[in-house]
Every structure is written in C-alpha cells, then in structure tokens.
Amino acid sequence: MTERGLLNIISLIYLSFIVALIFGINEFDTVKPIVRATIRRWVKLLLALIVIGIIVYIWSGI
Amino acid sequence: MRKEKSDKELTEQKIVECLLCWLIPGSGFLLKKAYVRGAVLFAIIMVTFAIGVALGGGVIWPVWIPGTEGFNIVNCLTFIVQLGGGVPALISLASDLDLGLAFLRGREWRGVFDLASFYLLISGAMNYFVVMNFYDRYYNKRHRKPMEKTP
Numbered sequence: 001m002t003e004r005g006l007l008n009i010i011s012l013i014y015l016s017f018i019v020a021l022i023f024g025i026n027e028f029d030t031v032k033p034i035v036r037a038t039i040r041r042w043v044k045l046l047l048a049l050i051v052i053g054i055i056v057y058i059w060s061g062i
Numbered sequence: 063m064r065k066e067k068s069d070k071e072l073t074e075q076k077i078v079e080c081l082l083c084w085l086i087p088g089s090g091f092l093l094k095k096a097y098v099r100g101a102v103l104f105a106i107i108m109v110t111f112a113i114g115v116a117l118g119g120g121v122i123w124p125v126w127i128p129g130t131e132g133f134n135i136v137n138c139l140t141f142i143v144q145l146g147g148g149v150p151a152l153i154s155l156a157s158d159l160d161l162g163l164a165f166l167r168g169r170e171w172r173g174v175f176d177l178a179s180f181y182l183l184i185s186g187a188m189n190y191f192v193v194m195n196f197y198d199r200y201y202n203k204r205h206r207k208p209m210e211k212t213p
Binding site for chain 1: 099102103106107110113173174177180181184188191192195
C-alpha cells in the first residue's frame with residue numbers, strides 16, 4: 001500500500017468521524033447521547049463509503 | 063414603536079452574532095456562555111483546517127465567468143463551501159496577495175492538494191452547519207425543540 005493510499009484511508013476515517021461528531025454535537029446537549037449518535041452515524045457513514053469504494057473498485061477493473 | 067425598535071436591535075444582534083460565529087467557529091456559543099460547546103466546535107473545525115493547510119491545501123479564487131478558460135462549476139462551489147471556514151479561510155485566500163502569507167498558499171503541484179483541499183472543504187461545510195445550529199438554538203423559535211441545559 002502506498003503512502004498516499006494510506007493517507008486517503010486515514011482521511012476517510014478522520015473526516016467521516018468529524019462529520020458525525022459535529023452532527024451529534026449539533027443535535028444533542030449532553031455527552032452520552034452525543035457519543036451514541038456520533039458512533040452510530042460514523043459507522044453508517046463508513047459502511048456507505050466502503051460500499052461506494054468497493055463499487056468504484058469493481059467498475060475500475062471492468 | 064418601542065417594540066419595533068427592539069425587533070430591529072434583535073435582528074442586528076442576530077446578524078452580528080451569526081457573522082461572528084462564521085468568522086470564528088464556535089464563537090457564537092461562547093457569547094451565549096456555552097463555553098464547552100464553543101471550545102469543542104472551535105477545536106474540531108480549526109484542527110481539520112490546520113491539517114488541510116499542513117498537507118498543502120489552500121483556498122483558491124476560482125474563475126467565475128462561464129465559457130472562459132479554467133471555469134469549472136465544481137471549483138466555484140468548492141470555493142463557496144471552503145469559505146465557510148471563516149477567518150482562517152479568508153487568510154488562506156489572502157495568501158495570494160503580497161502580504162507575507164505566502165507560506166499559507168495552496169501548493170497545487172503537490173499530489174495531495176485535492177485531498178488537502180477536501181479537509182478545508184469539510185471544515186468550511188461543518189462551520190456552516192454550526193452557524194445554522196447556533197441560529198436555530200438561540201433565535202429560531204419555530205424550530206426550537208425542548209433541549210436539555212447546554213453544557
């Protein structure tokens with residue numbers, strides 16, 4: 001795996017976490033619901049991004 | 063007459079606070095004494111922006127006129143969203159001017175420039191959401207839902 005590929009994957013994980021965290025903070029006022037909403041959104045977002053990544057990978061090989 | 067004046071003052075206050083919240087991410091919450099929320103949002107948005115700049119990203123003025131060389135609608139939209147970063151985004155934009163801020167200029171020749179600019183894009187977009195949330199929480203009575211005490 002190249003350095004740039006690793007950087008892209010780390011960025012994907014970090015930026016999706018940031019998006020989920022900001023939405024969580026905007027939505028709730030206490031720590032517990034923020035953490036719960038953030039993790040739930042983060043996992044969903046990561047799964048969606050992985051699915052998109054797999055589709056793009058398959059298409060690029062055709 | 064008196065109510066009209068107070069409405070005008072309230073409108074001015076809304077505009078000033080939302081503008082401040084845009085320029086300095088999270089600052090609106092600090093004004094409303096929600097210190098933890100303001101500080102956390104400031105830190106998240108600034109760290110994301112700083113990573114983008116460290117990777118060589120920058121806010122670049124796009125070509126606005128359709129039909130001219132270099133015009134790209136995606137670049138224009140990206141620029142608008144990146145400006146959501148407030149003062150840091152404006153400083154990055156000003157690095158093109160001769161103000162001694164050349165070290166903040168986007169390094170387009172680097173391979174990770176697009177990725178770096180994406181960090182700025184996310185930080186700007188998140189700050190727009192924060193400004194909208196600030197407005198909703200403190201001024202938009204129609205959409206206000208019962209919330210627990212803000213930390």
